[in-house]
Amino acid sequence: MSSQRRRKGSGRVTLADIAAKVGVSKITVSRAIRTPDKVSEALRLKIQRCIDENGYIPNRAAGALASSQSKTVALLVPSFSNAVFTEVVKGVDEVMLSEGYQVLIGHSGYSTLEEERLIETFLQFAVDGVILSGSQHTERARRMLGQANVPVVEMMELADNPLGICVGFDQVEAGRSVTEYLIEKGHKRIGFAGARMDHRAQQRLRGWREAMWKAGLSDEYLITSQAASSYDMGANLLAEFVQRWPDLDAIFFCNDDLAAGAIFECQRRNIRVPHELSVIGFNNLPIAASTSPSLTTVATPRYEVGRRSAQELLKLLQGEEAEELRIDLGFEVKGRESA
């Protein structure tokens, strides 16, 4: 007859159920789970058995509410189809998992507006920290992150004005370096081919341009597209380059997908790489080592960026002050057959 304002509840087994069955208080069950050494062994075992038998699964929403700590962090990447980020995700995930944090992953599709929407969503989940890709965010996203007062790490590039701290490498410098590598090899007419020109690709373009200027070479051999990067797009870009500038020495493709597509197109057109034309890519994705000829490219520390970002976030989460605001993990020009 206990009727009167009955609520549904989830119908699942709760901490209170376990407590009642074992004949202890809720807090003791809670302790047995979270701080086992604060509960006598006998009791702990008894509680554990009851938990197993009843398939009790703690409700984290309740826990988060009570402790105002969700033990989750948000990780925002531009895209899953971009293999660059799969390793970043792996690095973040491994570190966070080992510290008992759950990583909530979102992909913005290279849209800062979608990123803003995701930040809002994840903030609703009361994430304890946020890892973002890049340094380009909407005003509102910045404001929300500020108000929420959560630690933020930006990765993959070194922001001038980091929201919190940033972990990555100098994309401009990388673009410059690899262009200088080509120049040192004696190339003069060096093109830049880009697609999906996100902020990082634009920085590489800037590096190319600076290197060309510095060497007194022309930066006219430039074709970029805002469309998505793909093997096909790489093939198309190559076709356009050889048609417009038949006497080109080399082309710097802003990523390995494009460069690999260009290599395939060269095979079809019987353009001998690197004898007639040098091709370089960016990122050192697995495909770079496998094509024929293999692809000269820039090796980027993606996995390490993920790990380090997570480690730094963890420090902030534990209340430590950041020592370095901009953590540079470097890059390396990887000479192979194509250039």
Added chain:
Amino acid sequence: MSSQRRRKGSGRVTLADIAAKVGVSKITVSRAIRTPDKVSEALRLKIQRCIDENGYIPNRAAGALASSQSKTVALLVPSFSNAVFTEVVKGVDEVMLSEGYQVLIGHSGYSTLEEERLIETFLQFAVDGVILSGSQHTERARRMLGQANVPVVEMMELADNPLGICVGFDQVEAGRSVTEYLIEKGHKRIGFAGARMDHRAQQRLRGWREAMWKAGLSDEYLITSQAASSYDMGANLLAEFVQRWPDLDAIFFCNDDLAAGAIFECQRRNIRVPHELSVIGFNNLPIAASTSPSLTTVATPRYEVGRRSAQELLKLLQGEEAEELRIDLGFEVKGRESA
């Protein structure tokens, strides 16, 4: 003063804060957000302004707790680096987002034990539904899902005994089909090359074997590895095949990554594909259309599998009964240059 059992709280702006500032009750603010038409326009506007000004972000943990629905679903994939699943994720995400659900993504690294761990974690988040890859799960995972009483969709293969419903295509049939395609082309010595032999790859292998038997052909040309799939592995497998069986007609690689790697190796070895050797892959990833020669493969409806899985889960979430338990989305042999 008012001291006595004070708790920390999150320090963030809450619904109560907004209610107090506007001078209404909490539930009215709640309604203004969730069911705007149940609040007078004037009040709604006033509340909305206050929310914006104060940067209020609803706490979903609290909402989930109160309503015992989280408006989130879990999506478990074996791997992010496998491009097959990036499209599945995209399909699921698009559909779920459009219905106001947030998708929590986890990757099991092809381990059913890791999958079990993820299921437990996501169940702690009180997800409303779960989408799994494949039909292989641990006993404990099955039990947890059963007890949690959430709708489950398994995707990518057609389980004999689905946990809930399943959405995919017949992997055995696909393996058989593409082998028959080769047989019809007049090939007799057809090899099967596999890596990371997950359950789906094993089913394709079975299809190959069945087709070979049916045609009275030998199934001796078989090499598989439990190691991860990669371009390199494809190249290695090709090398091993041509060494062991120099007179082979064709090789069915269990996925496009392997097949592409094999194509690259053929280029290096000057093995003319398809004249000397036919090569086929599986999945029709973007690379299949781009290599030279382009890759004959099996087009699989990955994106559609994602969308449909989400749609079916949505139906279950709304309490509808499942009409079909096994939803077959088919596949298509995609003839190109390599076979």
Added chain:
DNA sequence: CTGAAAGCGCTAACAT
């Protein structure tokens, strides 16, 4: 080592 009471921030249920 164990427990009682209070409350995290929100929504369901029952008013008016």
Added chain:
DNA sequence: ATGTTAGCGCTTTCAG
């Protein structure tokens, strides 16, 4: 159209 009250399932705080 708006409000009151209770309570979701857990952890914190204070006590013993």
